[in-house]
Amino acid sequence: MPQVESDLPPPPRDAWVAELERLLPQWESLRDSSQVIIPISISRVNQFDAARLDVEMSAMLKEQLVKVFSLMKPGLLFQYEPELDAFLEFLIWRFSIWVDKPTPGNALMNLRYRDERAAPISGKEVRTGLEGPGLSVSQKILYCISTVGGQYIWSRLQSFSAFRRWGDSEQRPIARRAWGLVQNAEGLYRGVSFCNLLLFLYGGRYKTIVERFLKARLVYASPNMNRAVSFEYMNRQLVWNEFSEMLLLLLPLLNSSSVKKFLLPFSKDKSAGSSGDEADCPICRSSPSIPFIAHPCQHRYCYYCLRTRCSASSSYRCARCNEVVVAIQRQGTS
Template sequence: MLRLPSQTTETEWNSNWKEIQPALRKVRRSMASLRTSSLKVMRVSQLDSDILDVELVDILKEQLWSALSLFKCHKPTIKESLEPELLALLNLVLFKLSIYDSSASYGAQLQNLKYRNEWQHGGAFESIAKDAPLTKTQKILYGVFTVGGQYTWARTNRYITAKGWGEVDESDIRNKIYRVLQAGEKYWKAFSLINFLVFLWNGKYRTLVDRVLAMRLVYSKKSMNRQVSFEFLNRQMVWHAFTEFLLFLVPLINVEKLKMKLMRMLLPKSYLVSSKGYDMLPANQCAICHDSTSRENVPVGQVQNFTVHNPYETNCGHQYCYYCIQSKLSVFGDEWPCFRCGEKVSEIHKHIEIVQDEKLAEKVEIKESSS
């Protein structure tokens, strides 16, 4: 059959597509009655995003306080008098640049998360439908609750504490307001705890404000897998555990004693004695005193400053100052070698020198001979 150039031919696939439309509509209606699996968002990612946000605020606060500390003024300082206002301004700027502009905080963006309007989701296509963006009302209310609420509570609590409303008479209206605020804080904490337990169960709303405003954290890019490399973290944990083990073990090991034992095993006794020359010192000189001052280039033969005080004798028969020999034994134990002969010093005892009067001894000898 001839056709005019202006006429278009209907392809085979187009006709087939039109034929199966009734069947497709029937399948869609049947799928709407079914419920798909609920959307699963990792709870650890949501909690990590909150931790990252808190750390970011702490870093900015530290920088802000450091900048304000440069202003020298009388007490109270700017930080003490305007701290709630400064924190509110900082939180407002972060809220405007993150949640209000992109529906996600900086911590959530790092975790591939964003807020969506949960009021527009539910039913069968909860996990596969396109994410509904937050409305302007939700964003403004979120800022009012988080930024404005925190500022109002901090300023009110500071004012009430400074005026001492909690110490006035119970019949006073100020004391009643104080008790109402304290009760409200307790209820808020209790409801926040309940909400957190529910969050751990279903993983939907991380905070109470998110639940009230139906703002749920979902994946910004559903096709992006959570790929976290724990190699660096494992290395850090292993190194930390190893350093902790060394800090526990090293004080229990007498390194000096071990080093001295190795020297005695590897070096001959004659070398240990002759290398320092303390075997040539007079008997009334303390070799340990000479050794402790050897770094000051004191000559070995100098005897006037190193006379043995409170002498103690070793098992090899050489004398040292009590403090000197006791300090060596406390460090090296029974592995310390005598500086004069190289023998191991295992025990010491006080040296007692008996001095006899020669004239008295002669008289005693004369009396004995006469008798």
């Protein structure tokens, strides 16, 4: 078979380089257009738990600080309670957010604050969607002013208005108008907070108004860390505390004599109810120095034990026979 030679000249040696330079801009534009913003889904429960843990941490610090001044004049710290709360909140902010560290609650929930304005949304620097710088200096200062300073000023304003009775002042229209402005501002803040809560539940960003205003978003500090905290021990402690409080409430309402008489048949040692101890007082278990007789059951008691029981209850029942005591009489007198 005869060979057919091509009439086309061979391509130059650097033809592939020219073709690469021609197609490279198209490839770069295609790659940039195919990049998708990585969505970040931060658990809303973790953010609420972190805020709650921060509140509990502040309460623990306040309790320890109050114990230091326990021997001082009573009611002294109550006058400076807003200053004390502001001081503790400032300490938490100073040693956490100001030094680019999470608050105690955020640390337990594996959360940190991120500057959402400077966070990358696409590009080579995006790997997990959790990248981004921390808060700037201006954001940190504004966060301290709005949270620590705002709460202090609002608490002081409320206490001052309540002490001056702005709401009851009818002779001073300026004070009453100021009281109305305070109430309207509080209502407006609660309404805006409720709207922000709805937005947070829908999108999962900016739990508070301050965070939304400053563009300070809570994101995970580490994508591999366990973000769930076990509350098993805390639940057991809460159950035991509630149970003990219920017992402390119910035990004083029970009649001790009736309980002892009810438990006496189940007791292994029944010598206390034997006839040999009939001469002893059934309340203090000792031989009465001044014996008194309870009527109509004729059982011996100490005067003090029987008198106090009958004075405390008009329908006191005998500790031995559970019969109502209607009268008392000293033994040996007619």
